[in-house]
Amino acid sequence: MDPAADSQPVGLRVATDELRPVVERLAQLERHDLSEFRGYTPDDRGVYAFRKLPLFFTEPGHRAYLIYHGRTLAGFTLTHPRPDGANSVFAFFIVRALRRKGIGQQAAQGLLQLLPGRWAIAFQEENSGAARFWRQVATAVVGPAWQEERLPPASPAAAGLPADTWLLLDTTP
Numbered sequence: 001m002d003p004a005a006d007s008q009p010v011g012l013r014v015a016t017d018e019l020r021p022v023v024e025r026l027a028q029l030e031r032h033d034l035s036e037f038r039g040y041t042p043d044d045r046g047v048y049a050f051r052k053l054p055l056f057f058t059e060p061g062h063r064a065y066l067i068y069h070g071r072t073l074a075g076f077t078l079t080h081p082r083p084d085g086a087n088s089v090f091a092f093f094i095v096r097a098l099r100r101k102g103i104g105q106q107a108a109q110g111l112l113q114l115l116p117g118r119w120a121i122a123f124q125e126e127n128s129g130a131a132r133f134w135r136q137v138a139t140a141v142v143g144p145a146w147q148e149e150r151l152p153p154a155s156p157a158a159a160g161l162p163a164d165t166w167l168l169l170d171t172t173p
């Protein structure tokens with residue numbers, strides 16, 4: 001980790017309605033990053049679709065957080081409850097200039113401990129950085145007590161894409 005990055009705290013802030021435009025702008029950057037693996041393309045206005053984003057500001061149990069490194073906006077994350085009661089990470093993003101400094105790891109560990117209980121986290125193996133990242137986060141939080149499974153993408157829009165990997169862990173103290 002970059003020693004300079006280490007000196008600033010990493011924090012999560014609930015994105016209220018007034019911060020929704022900030023999340024929407026960062027979400028465009030996240031969609032562009034994932035487009036490499038998922039084939040997303042922008043519409044005629046140059047905007048990537050993010051159909052479910054509004055749900056994170058309206059639906060019970062859905063949460064949007066901004067991630068800060070000190071006072072600097074570093075990223076965002078979206079979580080929601082699955083039908084089986086586990087919390088799921090729907091999106092997790094750190095801006096490129098601040099990557100590989102341990103900021104994502106600190107934020108993810110903080111998130112998993114902020115909402116103690118069962119978690120299910122999906123990623124694509126093709127996104128090899130994310131795959132290594134989430135396995136490292138899971139081990140940091142619960143040691144070896146996590147499992148993984150491969151499931152086809154749930155969204156009809158993702159039909160035909162490779163199976164997702166899901167990490168399953170429980171952060172109940």
Ligand SMILES: CC(C)(COP(=O)(O)OP(=O)(O)OC[C@H]1O[C@@H](n2cnc3c(N)ncnc32)[C@H](O)[C@@H]1OP(=O)(O)O)[C@@H](O)C(=O)NCCC(=O)NCCS
Binds near residue numbers: 098133134
């Ligand atoms: C994945 C992502 C959140 C990682 O954030 P980050 O702040 O750079 O991650 P960290 O610096 O905390 O990395 C912790 C560890 O994860 C692994 N890791 C993170 N990014 C990696 C990469 N690009 N390649 C390989 N390993 C990576 C490494 O083991 C790293 O430890 P190290 O730097 O000591 O080797 C960030 O790259 C991102 O926002 N990517 C685009 C969106 C995305 O793919 N989100 C996840 C979708 S499920």
